[in-house]
Amino acid sequence: MTTTPLLEVEGLHKAFGPHEVLRGIDLAVMPGERVAIIGGSGSGKSTLLRCLNFMEVPTAGRIALDGRTLGRRGRDGGTVYPESELCGVRRRVGMVFQQFNLFPHRTAIENVMEALVTVKGTPRAEARARAEAELGKVGLSEKRDAYPSRLSGGQQQRVAIARALAMDPEILLFDEPTSSLDPELVGEVLRVIRGLAGEGRTMLLVTHELGFAYHFATKVVFLADGRFYEVGTPDEVLKHPRGERTRSFLARHSEFAF
Amino acid sequence: MTYAWDFMPVLRHLDMLALGLVNTVKIAAASIVLGVAIGLVLALMRLSPSRLARAPATAFIEFYRNTPPIVHFFWFFYALPVLADISLDPLAAAILALSTQSGAFYAEVFRGGIVSIEKGQWEGARALGMSRAQLMRRVVLPQAIGRMVPPFVERSFELTKTTALASTLAYGELLYQAMQVNSQTFRPLEVYTVVALLYLVLLITASALARLAEQRLTAYR
Ligand SMILES: Nc1ncnc2c1ncn2[C@@H]1O[C@H](COP(=O)(O)OP(=O)(O)OP(=O)(O)O)[C@@H](O)[C@H]1O
Ligand SMILES: [Mg+2]
Numbered sequence: 001m002t003t004t005p006l007l008e009v010e011g012l013h014k015a016f017g018p019h020e021v022l023r024g025i026d027l028a029v030m031p032g033e034r035v036a037i038i039g040g041s042g043s044g045k046s047t048l049l050r051c052l053n054f055m056e057v058p059t060a061g062r063i064a065l066d067g068r069t070l071g072r073r074g075r076d077g078g079t080v081y082p083e084s085e086l087c088g089v090r091r092r093v094g095m096v097f098q099q100f101n102l103f104p105h106r107t108a109i110e111n112v113m114e115a116l117v118t119v120k121g122t123p124r125a126e127a128r129a130r131a132e133a134e135l136g137k138v139g140l141s142e143k144r145d146a147y148p149s150r151l152s153g154g155q156q157q158r159v160a161i162a163r164a165l166a167m168d169p170e171i172l173l174f175d176e177p178t179s180s181l182d183p184e185l186v187g188e189v190l191r192v193i194r195g196l197a198g199e200g201r202t203m204l205l206v207t208h209e210l211g212f213a214y215h216f217a218t219k220v221v222f223l224a225d226g227r228f229y230e231v232g233t234p235d236e237v238l239k240h241p242r243g244e245r246t247r248s249f250l251a252r253h254s255e256f257a258f
Numbered sequence: 259m260t261y262a263w264d265f266m267p268v269l270r271h272l273d274m275l276a277l278g279l280v281n282t283v284k285i286a287a288a289s290i291v292l293g294v295a296i297g298l299v300l301a302l303m304r305l306s307p308s309r310l311a312r313a314p315a316t317a318f319i320e321f322y323r324n325t326p327p328i329v330h331f332f333w334f335f336y337a338l339p340v341l342a343d344i345s346l347d348p349l350a351a352a353i354l355a356l357s358t359q360s361g362a363f364y365a366e367v368f369r370g371g372i373v374s375i376e377k378g379q380w381e382g383a384r385a386l387g388m389s390r391a392q393l394m395r396r397v398v399l400p401q402a403i404g405r406m407v408p409p410f411v412e413r414s415f416e417l418t419k420t421t422a423l424a425s426t427l428a429y430g431e432l433l434y435q436a437m438q439v440n441s442q443t444f445r446p447l448e449v450y451t452v453v454a455l456l457y458l459v460l461l462i463t464a465s466a467l468a469r470l471a472e473q474r475l476t477a478y479r
Contacts, residue, residue: 053385055381055384055385083389083390084389087387087388087389088387090384090385090386090387091386091387094385094386095385097378097381097382097385099378100378100382101378101379101381101382101385102382103379103382103383103397103401104401104478104479105400105401105478106478114386114396114397115383115386115387115388118388118392118396119386119387119388119392147478149478149479160382163386164385164386167386167387
């Protein structure tokens with residue numbers, strides 16, 4: 001059986017000025033795969049994720065979605081990414097942020113409806129019904145008319161997940177979705193993400209919750225100095241790490257329990 | 259020393275002062291409308307990724323920030339006719355001077371409001387597939403406008419007070435009318451007290467309206 005990877009990354013580089021953050025990343029994500037990205041602070045985890053939906057434009061390398069390489073060759077040999085193509089990519093690759101980034105001037109349901117109406121052109125009534133369904137899925141039906149400032153961090157993050165889901169993304173990116181939450185609110189967000197795993201969604205998750213990563217992921221990558229230092233199953237990378245740096249990283253995060 | 263206040267002679271000329279007040283409002287309103295249009299264009303130029311668009315806008319804004327308004331009044335009234343062979347009446351010269359100057363200041367108000375919107379808002383919108391125009395219209399501007407109101411009102415008050423300079427072009431706004439009433443009544447204390455009160459009433463009314471608008475625009479907070 002041959003399946004094309006849903007997402008394929010080849011030789012991805014990203015530099016900010018002289019500072020090279022990603023130094024050649026290769027990655028293939030099959031439909032339904034769940035990748036957990038771990039690594040020390042500043043190792044480039046967020047940058048990698050942000051390159052995948054072009055919040056950052058890669059300095060070099062190739063990214064293909066569903067077998068189709070994105071961008072086109074520019075005159076100087078580099079790749080150029082027309083803004084319209086990137087808007088299309090971002091519709092297909094949803095993102096959930098550490099800081100939620102809900103729109104404060106819109107209620108919970110309006111947050112979920114916004115891009116359906118503005119970007120997809122869905123009629124309002126239909127968008128509202130869809131948004132209600134998504135809020136129901138994350139357990140927030142009764143908060144539909146609340147403004148974000150009236151919601152707890154955990155609730156805000158669940159609205160943000162519903163907002164991303166409403167767009168029917170083929171891939172979901174999570175950048176430390178629970179890192180800015182009070183400890184007692186982490187669980188409710190992780191439960192929602194676990195539920196998405198149960199649906200067979202393709203997801204990439206940057207996290208420091210190694211215990212969660214262990215149960216959530218089909219593949220774990222340990223990022224160090226802008227490269228994949230170790231890649232494998234959760235068991236391989238988290239329980240039986242081979243690399244020295246993976247081991248010392250895990251030792252520093254020894255508080256996690258599987 | 260006791261001064262015998264007598265407002266009667268001034269109140270008899272209240273119609274002249276009322277006309278002045280109307281004219282003041284007229285210059286201010288026209289200059290605000292024009293200034294907003296100029297300010298929007300300048301703000302967009304300054305936010306543009308192109309240096310070619312940014313540079314002239316920056317130069318324009320710096321020029322107006324660093325020169326006194328009365329010079330602009332004189333320039334539009336005395337210098338422009340010589341240069342361009344069009345002579346402006348005092349009202350037009352005053353409006354041009356005020357709206358270009360406040361356009362420069364409004365541009366900074368608009369730009370400041372837009373750039374004050376957190377990076378996360380731009381990214382949240384972009385990550386959903388919004389184009390730049392969509393995210394401006396649906397996410398950034400609705401939040402930025404609320405933040406622009408206080409500095410916008412501040413600038414507009416500054417502008418309204420600066421309309422008094424139109425008196426130097428012999429345009430019959432409030433201050434000029436006051437000078438006329440004074441020369442007929444010889445009651446400067448009363449005249450200028452009344453005039454001060456009229457400005458005060460005008461601006462306090464305007465600020466109450468502005469507060470109402472701001473509350474509406476930021477009700478979600
Ligand atoms: N927009 C930017 N401009 C310049 N440097 C940047 C930018 N974004 C990230 N960097 C730098 O790139 C490096 C990697 O950052 P990144 O945010 O990807 O790390 P991270 O692995 O997500 O870390 P953390 O665990 O702290 O979130 C850091 O040194 C950071 O300072
Ligand atoms: Mg990060």
